[in-house]
Amino acid sequence: MTALQKYDRIEASGLWRPTSNEQRREVVVSIGDASLTISDMQDRALAHWSLPAVERVNPGKRPAIYSPDGDPEETLELPASESQMIDAIEKLRLAILKRRPRPGRLRLFSLTLSAVSVLALAVFWLPGALLTHTISVVPDVKRQEIGLALMTPMERLTGKPCADVLATPALNRLTQRLGSGELVVVRGGVRDTLSLPGGTILINRSILEDYEEPDVAAGYVIAQQLEATTNDPLRTMLEHLGFLASFRLLTTGHLNDDMLRAYAEDLVVLPHTTLDTNTLLAAFSAREVKTSPYAYALDPSGERTLELIEADPFVTSPKQVLTDGDWVALQGICGN
Template identity: 55%
Template sequence: MTALKEYDRIEATGLWRANADAQRREVIVSIGDATLTISDHNDRALAHWSLPAIERANPGTRPAIFHPDGDRTETLELPSDEATMIDAIEKLRSRIERARPHPGRLRLWVSLGVLATVAALGVFWLPSAARDHAVRVVPDVKRTELGSALLSRITRVAGLPCTAPEGTRALRKLGARLPSPDGAARLVVLPGGVLEAAHLPGGVILLNRALIEDFEEPDVVAGYIIAEHLAAELHDPLHDFLTHAGLVTTLRLLTTGQVPSAAQDAYAEHMLTEPRSFVPQDTLLRGFAAWSVRARPYAYARDITGEETLELIEADPFATVTPEPLLSDNDWLRLQGICGS
């Protein structure tokens, strides 16, 4: 039997040379279970080559020249017409090569696995981890600085904040009546740009002038202020900014304390063009109760039909009682004039 089960016996004629100084001689080559045997015409064995140790000196070329691994001076040349033997030896060599351990290949796959893991961490874990860490460690003064920088960029498009003196004093009174959970909020009335209301890092709340000028009572604008307070509690505005800005900006903020101008410009544009997500109505109701503000005026301002805000209307905590006034009538009139004529 041979090492190849599909063959009972394989023999061929070739030219064998024992070493570099020896003459080539014609021999009979046969394949056994584990060795390639080289014999003379009297069937006397001249050499035995271990099948796993056979190397080819001229891959893809015929006549085929083979030699034992580590000794290129001993050679066996098989002519082109001995194709069966040549193909059998090559098939054996391929099978043996596949069966051998490949530590280099294993190292390659291990290295690729490590790189893939690092890449996955970089794509999926690092941005979130860096962002969460920044939200925890960035001081309030830096949040305030970022909020002011974003506000300056927004006002380039939306127009300068409304600052009529008497209206500004009334706005401060409204802010004191509706304090942020983290302290006094900075209320800013804009002549345009922001759709209704929005919030920025550092406790800045942006209000469109229409929320003040188009309604007869301060409960509507108060409702939007409460909604922004709650939205900032549910989704930290710094977290929202860093999510939009990306990993590079987050790392730069952590390492240098600076935020690229391009990231600020992009987020300012985002604030003015993207629709705001509303706070869940049950959360809003708890907020209206905590700040002692009627929910119905805000609910109808958001949806004049009341269909989308029915829960706010029906569960208004002050539907039958009157809460503490938000502003006096005179202060409300002053606030309505904050943007001038």
């Protein structure tokens, strides 16, 4: 180092303290091979400081005080009279600083690539991962709470749920018969049936009032149960509302009123998921419900639902869906 060769014979006296708990002692300071050597008055080396690691504790002031990098407890004080040594140390520190490598194009490229990678993860991976994690940790009780909260803004579209002293027990028996979540009959706003988070199924009153037998209503409920199993209503909701909804639900346990209102308006027009015919047949068979009434309700001609008609597992239902009395009562649940 050219700068070092210029000062390799300079010596100076100073005060050195190895720790803050010890007394300062007079020492001799000399510049050696890329290091600062501190010796006692008998020329015995007490410490070696690497020049690149020497730090000025009080820049611009005299006496000058230095410390080795990372150890402020150890200090070296050079009086103002040792200006040649002080200037030498300062010039050497400056020369070393200039020689330190600076970020170049390769480092800039690496930083840019890292930033792009992080951004890509944030945009493409994080939302999906957050959604999946949120759904996995939301308990059933919270799902039911979300479904109940969603009912409030939906009432603007569906009207208040229908209830009747005689019909409500019949509706409960239909729920038990099909092993479904809570069934709620609404006056409008829903095409036929609709699933909410937590297992609640909304039923348009027309599904009850427009058909002669309860097998049709049972069919719609079974199909809606399968759809909710295929497409988790909570996942559908959070996917529709976006990343912030998942983040808010995960961090606070709630969705705000604006989110619920926005989703309620969109939910009633979302299309049904197309269900596999064999899966439908298996579900109807497991619940001992005929498929033909439901199939003809979907398509009175039977052309689009021929498989459900021809493969109906029962000519007659082995187990009655509802008694005639319950069915008549249920048909009047919304009154006039």
